[in-house]
Amino acid sequence: MNALTPSNEVQPPSEPIADQKRPVRILTAFLHKETIPHALLFTGIDGVGKNRIATLLAMTANCAQAPPARNGTELSQPAGLHPCGACRSCRKIEKGIHPDIVRIQPDGRTIRIHQIRTLIETLSLKPMEARRRFVIVEQADTMRPAAANALLKTLEEPPDRTILILLAGQPADLLPTIVSRCRHVRFHPVSVQSIAERLERVHGVPAADATLAAAAADGSFTRALEITEPGWVAWRDWLIAASGLDSPHTLPQKPLGELLAFAEQLTKNKSRLPEALETMAGWLRDLIVIRHDTSKVTSTDRLDDLQALYGRLPVEFLIAKIDVIREAQKSIETNSNLRLTLEAMVLRLSQDCAKDKRLNSN
Numbered sequence: 125m126n127a128l129t130p131s132n133e134v135q136p137p138s139e140p141i142a143d144q145k146r147p148v149r150i151l152t153a154f155l156h157k158e159t160i161p162h163a164l165l166f167t168g169i170d171g172v173g174k175n176r177i178a179t180l181l182a183m184t185a186n187c188a189q190a191p192p193a194r195n196g197t198e199l200s201q202p203a204g205l206h207p208c209g210a211c212r213s214c215r216k217i218e219k220g221i222h223p224d225i226v227r228i229q230p231d232g233r234t235i236r237i238h239q240i241r242t243l244i245e246t247l248s249l250k251p252m253e254a255r256r257r258f259v260i261v262e263q264a265d266t267m268r269p270a271a272a273n274a275l276l277k278t279l280e281e282p283p284d285r286t287i288l289i290l291l292a293g294q295p296a297d298l299l300p301t302i303v304s305r306c307r308h309v310r311f312h313p314v315s316v317q318s319i320a321e322r323l324e325r326v327h328g329v330p331a332a333d334a335t336l337a338a339a340a341a342d343g344s345f346t347r348a349l350e351i352t353e354p355g356w357v358a359w360r361d362w363l364i365a366a367s368g369l370d371s372p373h374t375l376p377q378k379p380l381g382e383l384l385a386f387a388e389q390l391t392k393n394k395s396r397l398p399e400a401l402e403t404m405a406g407w408l409r410d411l412i413v414i415r416h417d418t419s420k421v422t423s424t425d426r427l428d429d430l431q432a433l434y435g436r437l438p439v440e441f442l443i444a445k446i447d448v449i450r451e452a453q454k455s456i457e458t459n460s461n462l463r464l465t466l467e468a469m470v471l472r473l474s475q476d477c478a479k480d481k482r483l484n485s486n
């Protein structure tokens with residue numbers, strides 16, 4: 125094995141965790157007191173640093189150069205997860221090749237029971253080289269009840285020197301029996317300023333683009349990065365036009381063939397579907413918030429269009445359309461037929477759903 129690289133030559137990894145002071149403080153206190161709970165649940169929207177902080181925790185807990193457990197007097201020092209980033213353990217974890225840092229990701233749309241069974245077998249063996257073995261379950265909210273139930277016993281009595289970290293959107297998306305067995309750590313959306321600043325400083329994004337992406341990212345750094353990719357603005361503009369949301373009041377006149385063709389394009393581009401639906405909902409939300417505060421608008425580059433449009437669209441009408449998108453998102457998460465769901469969504473969007481709602485409530 126190579127000699128250790130001197131730590132001052134390798135910068136510790138830095139990711140958008142600047143806004144996550146509270147989670148970092150809690151986790152650092154666990155580390156310093158050597159009382160890391162065996163089961164942790166990190167919740168928060170995608171792209172706020174949950175995965176990165178889980179990785180940094182695993183690195184710090186196993187770093188060859190990390191200070192040993194500190195006594196009480198030193199706990200007043202600034203909190204932080206600061207692995208050296210250079211030792212053998214740090215580098216293996218960073219590269220994703222450490223045998224004792226196990227990651228579980230959805231197989232398709234869900235985490236399946238066979239994955240949990242394989243994990244339990246792996247955990248029946250002792251850790252190979254880590255001081256502490258970590259299991260990071262990404263998108264834990266995609267576990268179906270059978271998989272979640274299979275994990276319960278491990279969460280309750282994890283094997284020696286093993287810590288499980290579940291990453292999820294919100295606790296309500298998990299079985300209560302899972303949540304109750306974990307120490308819950310909440311992650312908040314990243315502030316617009318932090319996202320913009322980081323896009324500029326670390327990723328070299330021009331200031332105007334960084335501002336647009338940060339405003340449109342809903343507190344998710346990952347989403348902001350996607351938005352800064354070349355072609356994103358053109359893609360969003362296509363999405364808004366093809367869905368007919370550039371003039372929602374004329375949607376009922378849009379030919380059925382065009383609407384179904386749009387649904388088909390969404391179906392085909394599955395990897396971008398979650399982002400597409402969020403972007404459509406974000407546009408409708410812009411048409412609501414622009415009445416009160418233009419600084420809250422996310423499509424800052426389309427302010428003129430939004431201003432020309434919103435007066436024709438009652439808030440109730442816009443909320444009903446956002447509800448249609450939210451319902452489609454939920455159906456997709458529960459594994460319903462993608463094409464049918466999206467066709468139903470575009471057809472319902474094209475109806476005058478505000479009127480429907482009034483009729484239904486009478």
Ligand SMILES: [Zn+2]
Binds near residue numbers: 189207208214
């Ligand atoms: Zn290290």
